[in-house]
Amino acid sequence: MTRAGFVIANLGRKKTRTLLTLLSIVTAFLLFGLLQAVHVLFSSGAEFVGATRLVTQARVSFTTSLPMRLLPQIESVPGVADVMWQQWFGGVWQENTQLIVFAADPARLRAVYPEFVMSADQWKAFEGTRTGMIAGRALADQYGWKVGQKLPIASNIFPLKDGSKAWAFDLVGIFDGKDAEWQRNTNLAYVNYAYFDEANLFARGLAGTYTIRLADPDRAAGVARAIDTMFENSPDETKTQTEKDFNLGFFRQIGDIGLIVRWILFAVFFTLLLVVGNTIAQSVRERIPELAILKTLGFTDRAVLGFVLAEAAALCILGGLAGLGLATLVGIAIGGGNFPVAVDHRVWVAGLIAIVLLALAVGLLPALRAGRLTIVDAFAGR
Amino acid sequence: MLKQTIAMTSLGLRSIPERWGPSLVIVVGLAGVVAVFTALLAMAEGFRSTLESTGRQDVALVLRGGSSAELNSGLSRDQGDIIRQSPGVLAGPDGRPLASAEMIVIAELFRTGEQTGSNITVRGVEPAALALRPQLRIVEGRMFEPGLRELIVGRGVAGQFAGVGIGESLRMRGSDWTVVGVFESGDANESELWTDVEVAQTTFNRRGYSAVRLALDGASGLQVVKDTLAADPRVNVDVETEQEYYSGQTKQFRDTIGMLAGVVTAIMALGATFAALNTMYAAVGARTREIATLRALGFGGGPVVFSVMVESLVLAVAGGLAGAVIAWLLFNNMAVSTLGSNFTQVVFRFSVTPVLVQRGLVIALVIGMIGGLLPALRAARLPVTTALRAA
Numbered sequence: 001m002t003r004a005g006f007v008i009a010n011l012g013r014k015k016t017r018t019l020l021t022l023l024s025i026v027t028a029f030l031l032f033g034l035l036q037a038v039h040v041l042f043s044s045g046a047e048f049v050g051a052t053r054l055v056t057q058a059r060v061s062f063t064t065s066l067p068m069r070l071l072p073q074i075e076s077v078p079g080v081a082d083v084m085w086q087q088w089f090g091g092v093w094q095e096n097t098q099l100i101v102f103a104a105d106p107a108r109l110r111a112v113y114p115e116f117v118m119s120a121d122q123w124k125a126f127e128g129t130r131t132g133m134i135a136g137r138a139l140a141d142q143y144g145w146k147v148g149q150k151l152p153i154a155s156n157i158f159p160l161k162d163g164s165k166a167w168a169f170d171l172v173g174i175f176d177g178k179d180a181e182w183q184r185n186t187n188l189a190y191v192n193y194a195y196f197d198e199a200n201l202f203a204r205g206l207a208g209t210y211t212i213r214l215a216d217p218d219r220a221a222g223v224a225r226a227i228d229t230m231f232e233n234s235p236d237e238t239k240t241q242t243e244k245d246f247n248l249g250f251f252r253q254i255g256d257i258g259l260i261v262r263w264i265l266f267a268v269f270f271t272l273l274l275v276v277g278n279t280i281a282q283s284v285r286e287r288i289p290e291l292a293i294l295k296t297l298g299f300t301d302r303a304v305l306g307f308v309l310a311e312a313a314a315l316c317i318l319g320g321l322a323g324l325g326l327a328t329l330v331g332i333a334i335g336g337g338n339f340p341v342a343v344d345h346r347v348w349v350a351g352l353i354a355i356v357l358l359a360l361a362v363g364l365l366p367a368l369r370a371g372r373l374t375i376v377d378a379f380a381g382r
Numbered sequence: 383m384l385k386q387t388i389a390m391t392s393l394g395l396r397s398i399p400e401r402w403g404p405s406l407v408i409v410v411g412l413a414g415v416v417a418v419f420t421a422l423l424a425m426a427e428g429f430r431s432t433l434e435s436t437g438r439q440d441v442a443l444v445l446r447g448g449s450s451a452e453l454n455s456g457l458s459r460d461q462g463d464i465i466r467q468s469p470g471v472l473a474g475p476d477g478r479p480l481a482s483a484e485m486i487v488i489a490e491l492f493r494t495g496e497q498t499g500s501n502i503t504v505r506g507v508e509p510a511a512l513a514l515r516p517q518l519r520i521v522e523g524r525m526f527e528p529g530l531r532e533l534i535v536g537r538g539v540a541g542q543f544a545g546v547g548i549g550e551s552l553r554m555r556g557s558d559w560t561v562v563g564v565f566e567s568g569d570a571n572e573s574e575l576w577t578d579v580e581v582a583q584t585t586f587n588r589r590g591y592s593a594v595r596l597a598l599d600g601a602s603g604l605q606v607v608k609d610t611l612a613a614d615p616r617v618n619v620d621v622e623t624e625q626e627y628y629s630g631q632t633k634q635f636r637d638t639i640g641m642l643a644g645v646v647t648a649i650m651a652l653g654a655t656f657a658a659l660n661t662m663y664a665a666v667g668a669r670t671r672e673i674a675t676l677r678a679l680g681f682g683g684g685p686v687v688f689s690v691m692v693e694s695l696v697l698a699v700a701g702g703l704a705g706a707v708i709a710w711l712l713f714n715n716m717a718v719s720t721l722g723s724n725f726t727q728v729v730f731r732f733s734v735t736p737v738l739v740q741r742g743l744v745i746a747l748v749i750g751m752i753g754g755l756l757p758a759l760r761a762a763r764l765p766v767t768t769a770l771r772a773a
Contacts, residue, residue: 020660027653031646060554061488061501063725090454157454163618165448235555235587249498253721260425264418264646271414275657278407282664
């Protein structure tokens, strides 16, 4: 019998116990995978966005609109390739469903976000239709919108000139993301700024926030500083940061949830450690006479230590991988759209590290005990 | 039968100390489940009670129609005056309507030691604002002077964010604002900074208001205000009591946290059930010979099942209680903040209530029951002769 076979045979001896222990590890890693995915979402933000763009907001808060008159000054800063602005529209669909809708200039949007892919005809239609609107694929699919439809979209902020909030837009295009990551983030829509600016009751010349495409991403920090310095001590002080940092800040606003997730992870792991550790310790205790026989037969201390450790590791690895696999499936089922959680490589790396740590933590003590066993004491039951 | 049951059960319970290790698995496993469950729901509960205690039944909140949150709303000065003059509004000591037209803007503050900013509500208020919120009082420093760029800061904000101590100044729109006082109210108002509405309007270059709060004249006041304003073509507004407004804001957060708690607890409970089964199988295994001896002496199968179940339940309850105590010690009254519906931070405290503890214990009992049942049945079915020979 090979050594590996021996370990497997030992695991198969008390089938109920092995199965139950395995299942507790599977559930624990399922939970670990999902929580870690949420944790990654909060701690790393939207990494795929990269640092090719800057966002300039009012320093006091991004909810305070910057005026349009800053535009020429921002455009004049060396290193700035294209500038667009976007105003949060406060879009509401049907009864009370909030939508992500911005008012933006079509040509500038196209220049600043080459990641959004749409046919040239549809871009042209967006530029040429005053009441035009384009929607991301994810959003359009969610509500079954088709190009050519007139969509009644209310605003919970901006009334029309007649005081009503019943805006309507012509859907002239549906855009896709350039890859899978971007495709997942097409759950938003843009309406034509020129029409918005003219038709709404009170906001005139309010740009909202500016988004800047950089000529050279390496100069992000310098350009950001140049812009902010320009408006220092004016009523419209700005804060410019990379798009990535802006998005990150947005998610972190949800606050202490990240902290709570860490607490839960800690609780789950601590619980798991004790449960699995205890089971393995118990199975070693019950087999002390056998281990003594192994040693009598000439197996070294190290070999016996190895057997026990291998058994613990086999349980942890098997259960851990199954749990992470399950978490990945669940992640695919619930992820995407407004909750872009994904059990991806970052989660798997953390999970694999956790498996190794767990195997060592629960296996090492019983293994050391087994290794140190002296034959005489073991047979005597001391 | 009864005597047998009592004897068996007490025998089982008294032998727990000899099997501390395995028994601890149930206790720790369930402590984990109950602690996580209780802590998550205590968060939802704290958020709810903070917001719900903010709103008063006898104060109406008037927003521009269809706005749903103060941040989205906007009313002109004229509209503010029309709303204020509506019948159904209580008169103040000076004979004028008891009302406060308020404007909110958002400032970015930094959590102590963090780089990314958080949105905080800055509320410009009229003098009547304090009369409309009798629960609010200045606990340190003084009230702001109307006409000056001075702020008073809520206790919750002062505790969570940097740069808002008394005497410190905050930079907004190119000017410096001095913090002159700290106020306490025990509700969501504590998550805000307050200043004079006129000064806020000048600085932020806005002429109107976000919302108007009205003291209602008696139980019928609300309806009178609603009817009057609905009939007035110069305004298009939504009128509701403050309490309705704040209660409506808690639903989404409670649903989200409730779902999170449900999923996490269900998965953890599953793991704990496996662990409990493991433990009880081991406990029955260790006592095989003892149980067989008793069976040989004439003890029935019923008492065996009962005694194993009792043991499992006692351990489960111990674990559940430990979990509730841990959740209470670690989290009760812990102040945290999250995004509210104005897109600004709401500071609230975890609240571990007896109801939550009770629900946690029920979960522990159910898991203990499942964990005990299968092993108990196995113990009762053990063929006496083989069991005596085994072990």
